[in-house]
Amino acid sequence: MDELRGAGIPFHEAVTLLAWAMDCDAGEVLLREPAPEQLARYRSAVGVRKTGFPLQYLTGEAFFRTVRVEVGPGVFIPRPETEVLVGWALRHLAPGDTVVELCAGSGAISLALAAEGPGCRQYAVEVDEVAYEYAVRNLAGTGVDVRLGDMAGAFLELDGSVDLVIANPPYIPAGAEVPPEVRHEPERALFAGPDGRDAIAVVATVAARLLKPGGILVFEHAEGNGGLEAPEFCDVQTLADLAGRPRFTTARSVVAINP
Ligand SMILES: C[S@@+](CC[C@H](N)C(=O)[O-])C[C@H]1O[C@@H](n2cnc3c(N)ncnc32)[C@H](O)[C@@H]1O
Secondary structure, eight states, X not given: OHHHHTSSSOHHHHHHHHHHHHTSOGGGGGTSOOOHXXXXXXXXXXXXXXXXXXXXXXXXXXXXXXXXXXXXXXXXXXXXXXXXXXXXXXXXXXXXXXEEEESOTTSHHHHHHHHHXXXXXXXXXXXXHHHHHHHHHXXXXXXXXXXXXXXXXXXXXXXXXXXXXXXXOOOBOTTOOOOGGGGGSOHHHHBOSTTSOHXXXXXXXXXXXXXXXXXXXXXXXXXXXXXXXXXXXXXXXXXXXXXXXXXXXXXXXXXXXXX
């Protein structure tokens, strides 16, 4: 216990790292004595953690809603605020719906939708090869069709047939300061042009192509950078995360009156 309290990192992180070093559940670390090599492994990880290296990259896993995903250097670590976006999407899905995730990263969003959803036909696309490999592993056995490629040209065969498009794209303005810990994550997952809207603009264009009339788009964005002005969409709403900050926008694909 002294080892954990005196680690110099938050207590819950020390417990997580000791459990990882001992290859056991967090609850067990207070009941068992670590072997010398496990203690050495833990102390070494604490040292690395103190440099700002992300906890999830050390343990190799992240928890997102009801699911666990494998993560590591080269892939974005799923964030709690994104859980709210997924919760909103789940409330708008029906059995058999077609769902596309753009910018899939580790696949956390698609995995949560597969685990908690009503049984949908799911697709996901990721441009980065390292992230794509994580998504493939994390989504194995779910039936989600994961593809490597730029979202701009993805799923042309689904045009006009999708019920819901979901995305947590990169949205930090290029050159903006980010906390030291975040600098360990891939730039392509973080930054998106001078105002942080470059990837969001592509998401909107792709969603306009993919969605059936009345279909739904939901995407995450930076605080103060939401909304969507595009003639293909109506019912645009910007909604709050758990902290009450406006962090995701939803919109509906317009139904053509004279198709
Ligand atoms: C903020 S991360 C989100 C990852 C994951 N959806 C999540 O919430 O944990 C954005 C992801 O978009 C990917 N990405 C960036 N530009 C893309 C593009 N043009 N097409 C497909 N994926 C892209 C990045 O590689 C990164 O994995």
